[in-house]
Amino acid sequence: RKEVEQDPGPFNVPEGATVAFNCTYSNSASQSFFWYRQDCRKEPKLLMSVYSSGNEDGRFTAQLNRASQYISLLIRDSKLSDSATYLCAVDSGTASKLTFGTGTRLQVTL
Amino acid sequence: ETGVTQTPRHLVMGMTNKKSLKCEQHLGHNAMYWYKQSAKKPLELMFVYSLEERVENNSVPSRFSPECPNSSHLFLHLHTLQPEDSALYLCASSRDRTYGYTFGSGTRLTVV
Secondary structure: OOOEEEOOOOEEEEOOOOEEEEEEEOOOOOOOEEEEEEOOOOOOEEEEEEOOOOEEEOOEEEEEEOOOOEEEEEEOOOOHHHOEEEEEEEEOOOOOOEEEOOOEEEEEEO | OOOEEEEOOEEEEOOOOEEEEEEEEOOOOOEEEEEEEOOOOOOEEEEEEEOOEEEEEOOOOOOEEEEEEEOOEEEEEEEOOOHHHOEEEEEEEEOOOOOOOEEOOOEEEEEO
């Protein structure tokens, strides 16, 4: 099993739609979880951390399910500008080292 | 001034050349990283430096040689690369594991 797995997509959704991505991880000792956004030919940028209690930032909601070892990202009211690749990142459990998924590509259309 | 600065942005080099990538962080972070990103593959961790000490080397070929002279600077020295080394090389820094990384804009490397 890969350390971190994501559905590569692409997810094609119309503007205004709600879309959700999941990311599974294999290391039960992992403590820190993140979602990054990467635009084409740019560096990844931190979108949000994922806390045990779940967290929300505007239209974005991140959740952690430790029992099933996955994190999720929900985007409500999708905008054209949300089109990007969304990477999940999980720490190794013992050090400041993040393992990234391959990313899920989102394309929001008119 | 951005938090993590990488130079050059683009680099084309022959297989016999020697070049260096530079990374500088202005965030007061104490860990720095080199990642490689190839098409259709996840980010691959190459090296980790914590407080200027290399703490991880992920079986990276010796044609890649990192250097961390202080907590703000990180270099990746390249020599006798192969065409399959062409990729986006990303530098990142972090304060600690709970805060995630800040990435530089990357160096797009092409080996010809």
